[in-house]
Amino acid sequence: MRFLVYILFSKKIDKFYIGHTGDNILERLRKHNSNHKGFTGKSDDWKIVYTEEFDTKEEAYKRERQIKSWKSRKQILKLIGEEHPDL
Numbered sequence: 001m002r003f004l005v006y007i008l009f010s011k012k013i014d015k016f017y018i019g020h021t022g023d024n025i026l027e028r029l030r031k032h033n034s035n036h037k038g039f040t041g042k043s044d045d046w047k048i049v050y051t052e053e054f055d056t057k058e059e060a061y062k063r064e065r066q067i068k069s070w071k072s073r074k075q076i077l078k079l080i081g082e083e084h085p086d087l
Contacts (some may be wrong), residue, residue, distance in 0.1 A: 003060035005067065007050040007085060008032060010043040016076055017046065018067050020060040025051065050080040051087065063067060 001022055008017040008029070017040050021028045027047060032040040039044055056061040070076065077087075 001055050003054045005052045005054065005060050005063045006048055007067070007076065008040070008046040009049045010040075010046050011087075012043045012045050015043075016049075018064055018076075020057070022060075022063040024058060074086070 003020060003022045004025055005018070005020045006025060006028075008019070010017075010051075017032070019028075029046060032046045033044045035041060036042070049084065054063065055082070066086060067076070067079070080087075
């Protein structure tokens with residue numbers, strides 16, 4: 001099984017979301033775009049703008065925490081490429 005670290009972006013609220021999953025990424029995106037409580041429930045236009053694959057859940061979680069620790073929009077834009085069409 002492969003694990004993904006992913007970054008989502010919502011134009012409506014102009015925010016990024018960083019997460020990891022072992023599930024199908026499109027199903028995970030559908031859940032983020034559904035009406036629910038939580039950070040991603042605030043918008044329904046989330047798009048996948050970046051993914052990285054890992055062999056283990058632990059590696060994926062470690063990378064997710066690393067990206068979140070940056071607390072820097074500038075570094076996230078550098079990672080995903082500022083020219084991304086969904087931004």
